[in-house]
Amino acid sequence: MLTINFLREHPAAVIERLKIKNFDATQIVAHVLDLDRRRRELQSEGDAIQAELNNLSREIGSMMKDGRKEEAEDAKKGIGKLKERQKQLSDAFDAASGEMQNEIIRLPNIPHPRVAPGKSAEDNVVVRGGGRIPELYPGAVPHWDLIKKYDIIDFELGIKITGAGFPVYKGKGAKLQRALINFFLDEGEKGGYREIEPPIVVNEDSGFGTGQLPDKEGQMYHVGIDNLYMIPTAEVPITNIYRDVILEAADLPIRNMGYTPCFRREAGSWGAHVRGLNRLHQFDKVEIVQIAHPERSYDSLEEMVNHVESLLKKLDLPYRIVRLCGGDMSFTSAMTYDFEVYSAAQQRWLEVSSTSNFESFQANRLKCRFREKGAKQTTLCHTLNGSALALPRIVASLLENNQTPEGIRIPEALIPYTGFELIS
RNA sequence: GGAGAAAUGGCAGAGUGGUCGAUUGCGGCGGUCUUGAAAACCGUUGUCCGGGCGACUGGACCGGGGGUUCGAAUCCCUCUUUCUCCGCCA
Numbered sequence: 001m002l003t004i005n006f007l008r009e010h011p012a013a014v015i016e017r018l019k020i021k022n023f024d025a026t027q028i029v030a031h032v033l034d035l036d037r038r039r040r041e042l043q044s045e046g047d048a049i050q051a052e053l054n055n056l057s058r059e060i061g062s063m064m065k066d067g068r069k070e071e072a073e074d075a076k077k078g079i080g081k082l083k084e085r086q087k088q089l090s091d092a093f094d095a096a097s098g099e100m101q102n103e104i105i106r107l108p109n110i111p112h113p114r115v116a117p118g119k120s121a122e123d124n125v126v127v128r129g130g131g132r133i134p135e136l137y138p139g140a141v142p143h144w145d146l147i148k149k150y151d152i153i154d155f156e157l158g159i160k161i162t163g164a165g166f167p168v169y170k171g172k173g174a175k176l177q178r179a180l181i182n183f184f185l186d187e188g189e190k191g192g193y194r195e196i197e198p199p200i201v202v203n204e205d206s207g208f209g210t211g212q213l214p215d216k217e218g219q220m221y222h223v224g225i226d227n228l229y230m231i232p233t234a235e236v237p238i239t240n241i242y243r244d245v246i247l248e249a250a251d252l253p254i255r256n257m258g259y260t261p262c263f264r265r266e267a268g269s270w271g272a273h274v275r276g277l278n279r280l281h282q283f284d285k286v287e288i289v290q291i292a293h294p295e296r297s298y299d300s301l302e303e304m305v306n307h308v309e310s311l312l313k314k315l316d317l318p319y320r321i322v323r324l325c326g327g328d329m330s331f332t333s334a335m336t337y338d339f340e341v342y343s344a345a346q347q348r349w350l351e352v353s354s355t356s357n358f359e360s361f362q363a364n365r366l367k368c369r370f371r372e373k374g375a376k377q378t379t380l381c382h383t384l385n386g387s388a389l390a391l392p393r394i395v396a397s398l399l400e401n402n403q404t405p406e407g408i409r410i411p412e413a414l415i416p417y418t419g420f421e422l423i424s
Numbered sequence: 425g426g427a428g429a430a431a432u433g434g435c436a437g438a439g440u441g442g443u444c445g446a447u448u449g450c451g452g453c454g455g456u457c458u459u460g461a462a463a464a465c466c467g468u469u470g471u472c473c474g475g476g477c478g479a480c481u482g483g484a485c486c487g488g489g490g491g492u493u494c495g496a497a498u499c500c501c502u503c504u505u506u507c508u509c510c511g512c513c514a
Contacts, residue, residue: 043474047483057495061442076494374453
């Protein structure tokens with residue numbers, strides 16, 4: 001959520017820069033500024049009346065104390081009218097601020113100046129890449145065949161127990177999950193991240209804080225009886241640790257990470273593209289989150305990008321890093337890098353991480369602020385997060401790229417975690 | 425799940441209808457003293473929204489929401505959370 005102060009001070013710039021996201025903000029901004037003006041007028045008038053009422057009450061108080069009963073009764077006479085007017089004003093104020101809030105919430109985050117314009121993924125900028133795309137042997141097959149062949153992931157069983165998109169990992173398949181999770185967490189710890197094990201259902205306030213609510217409730221599983229949401233990513237609970245918190249500048253940046261299962265309804269997105277592990281309702285992910293000083297948040301972003309890249313290097317996967325263009329970026333992001341690994345049998349790039357700087361967009365919803373040492377006023381923090389990493393597509397590409405006639409080779413770095421070198 | 429008690433500033437903890445944004449202690453910050461530090465003493469110390477170039481100034485906030493009243497931290501309703509006891513239990 002953009003701050004009203006920023007909108008008030010730079011309306012033209014907001015409109016201009018949101019064009020990069022293909023968003024025409026002209027009407028909303030005009031409407032917001034209008035409501036803001038109205039809201040302030042109403043508040044001034046309402047405050048004046050409240051001040052008058054407060055004074056009257058105080059006077060009546062001292063009259064009663066002195067036993068001047070009649071005088072007090074006299075003073076009460078004008079109050080009804082004032083209160084009536086006050087009620088009108090406060091209703092109008094509530095309406096104006098509520099509407100203003102609803103309008104502001106519709107504005108996406110402003111992209112960083114370095115974000116390229118563009119309509120879709122085609123316009124994303126490949127920043128760099130690494131690894132080697134393997135030559136597969138003639139009998140090579142996609143991962144959905146491999147998992148059956150070696151009986152390591154079972155979709156049918158998942159359908160029986162739960163439904164489509166809830167795979168059951170078995171034997172070495174299950175152990176591979178655990179190995180990857182531990183590997184990612186250990187690497188994160190080396191990178192300075194504190195491990196968090198958060199709840200995997202959250203309340204409405206948390207959903208609002210990170211921007212899932214009110215817009216994207218269709219994406220989340222909702223536990224109706226308790227009004228809780230199953231998290232689509234650990235970003236939600238881990239970032240919400242800092243909701244309504246005022247930090248010291250010296251504490252920044254704060255680095256946290258957590259492994260959680262993630263739940264996504266993915267309504268209406270099933271089809272040929274999303275076969276096998278490419279898209280699931282439940283999957284495992286290690287997420288890294290930073291709370292940063294606004295002047296240094298892009299250093300944090302770079303640090304996070306380098307961290308994610310190091311994971312892909314260690315897993316020996318062919319990857320590329322793309323900076324998303326305006327049209328492909330999420331509503332809440334100011335700058336996003338996607339990481340893709342090449343899945344050799346499917347012959348496509350699969351997104352395995354999205355690492356973003358949200359600047360103050362989430363922090364404003366969260367009311368996550370910091371104070372410079374000795375300063376009186378608070379400033380919004382910047383929040384960032386990134387997958388490090390999401391498992392299913394890593395597994396898909398790992399299985400496909402490393403298949404041999406003898407079985408699937410486990411990357412060197414992972415062997416200490418799996419305890420086996422080959423899935424056969 | 426049942427019964428009872430409670431929720432106040434960073435923390436502890438007063439305050440049961442009238443000048444209370446709130447006594448006090450601790451902590452924090454600044455100062456005096458000291459070569460320096462500690463102790464002692466003095467001062468200061470919340471968040472948010474308005475108005476003003478500014479000095480400054482109006483308003484809101486005592487778990488959330490609603491109500492009674494000229495006036496609510498204080499009374500009433502409701503929700504949430506915590507604690508104690510009972511029940512159940514990884």
